[in-house]
Amino acid sequence: MDDSLLVVAKDFIHKGSFSFEKGGEIPSFNLRYETYGTLNENASNAILICHALSGDHHCAGKYAPEDKKNGWWDNVIGPHKAIDTNQYFVICSNCIGGCQGSTGPSSTNESTGQNYNLDFPALTIQDMVRAQKLLIEHLGIEVLHGVVGGSMGGMLTLQWSITFPSSVRKIIALATTARQSAQAIAFNEVGRSAIIQDPCWENGSYDSNKGPEVGLAIARMMAHITYLSDKGMDFKFGRNRRKSTGELFDVEFEVESYLRYQGQSFVNRFDANTYLYLTKALDRFDLYGEDNSLEKVFSKMEAKALVIGFTSDWLFPPNQNRSIVEAMLRAGKHATYTELQMDLGHDSFLVDAPDLYDLLKHFLSS
């Protein structure tokens, strides 16, 4: 029997202007979100989940029993799971600047009646967190029991502990970094170039129905490789072949077919300008600040922190996760670093892993 949670997506409409960190404002915004479980009487059991770059607010359950796919972290979130929805009130919102129901470059600009496209203000991780804070307040929550996120979600998690130190009791950041390395920026730049150099991009003013699909698919194919690992890909695909049409450059190997599929399915659900905005927000992310001192930045933190690195992650390698906790400890904070031996690369945090479940469960309940 399928015991998946049945969930509905909701909209939080903020009817006031929102100013962005790097300048610019929008007259109002929408955040699409989902909640699971029940908020207790003193509103002390709320956990905010922060999604990764291409993720969304649908992190657990299904919309209808016949849905083929559950939310992206359904293995972690649900009744009796590591983040137990019988115990916690779990919230996940699509970030501001996103394209899965929240206001972003592909939303309509009220003043022109057209899509914002490149008129949308430059976006940062802090903007996403400040918009989430308004949602949390709207839900009647002053202090979150926890904020949890991996990859870009991990950046949001860290940012929460610094921007709103007294509003978070515990943070769990997975497979993340306190600032993007040159390598990570480089990969994002290749993706952006693929989009920008697609003639259909039209300086960002493409028609909503047909954008730079080739560029976006290539960006996704390349980025997807950075989420996996040599060993993981070898295990999944090896040199397995596909039936080929015999054309010179047709798909020959399983891995090619997989990447083409990833690229194509991304085009169907993601907006190219949003991809440009979000990857830039990642690249700009640098918690070290003007003094180049992470411990100084974390001296504000009040939350207890758990940071988890994954041995095969080469996008945000273990050392970058380690450095976060090292700075927190030097700042005299309660922080734990642990590393999971997993083969699946950056995306390891998304897969079935009993050790990860134990860590999440113990840390949230201790």
Place this chain on the structure above:
Amino acid sequence: MTQAEAEFLLAKRQAADFSIIDEWIEPKSRILDLGCGDGELLSYLKTEKQVFGIGVDNDINKIKSCIQSNIPVYQGEIQDTIQLFPDDFFDCIVFSRTVDQLSTPGSILRESLRIGKRLIVGFINHGFWVNRLNFTLKGQRTINTVFPDSWHDSRKANPFSLAEFEKFCSVYNIKIQRRCCLGADWKKTCNILPNFFSGYVIYDLSL
């Protein structure tokens, strides 16, 4: 003896270690426990002395136990971890039955005296008479509750005696502020010929 019994006896022995370390630690001090295991010592000191303690270990199951006990813990190698902190960052650094597992014990102990004002080092005295007798008469290492496993089932260890440790301290001008030698039962203190009669020793060291 079953494994459960052996573990119980060992836990009782560890408790002896804890109470002495507890006596030597100032309330509310900042402590680094290198090789913290399940975080039991830090939990104990947190309750007894309200210390702020950080543990270091490299085993995921130990890390999980520390998290359950609400002890911050850093998963990593001891020699790398001690490089992370500035001078005199900790009031005290604890090595409880850790030193014999280190690959470069001398340099780690000396580096620890940079980041910590004091070191508390507890170890099994390999000069204890039972160990000597077993080797002299049987030509074999001791197997008892302290060393329950044969050589082929034991992890890498570098056992040493009280006398060898004190020689090291004297060569590197490390001051022994306090010393507590425990007898065969790891309970009663033992001050007669400790390198021969003491089973477990704890030192309070500084520069």
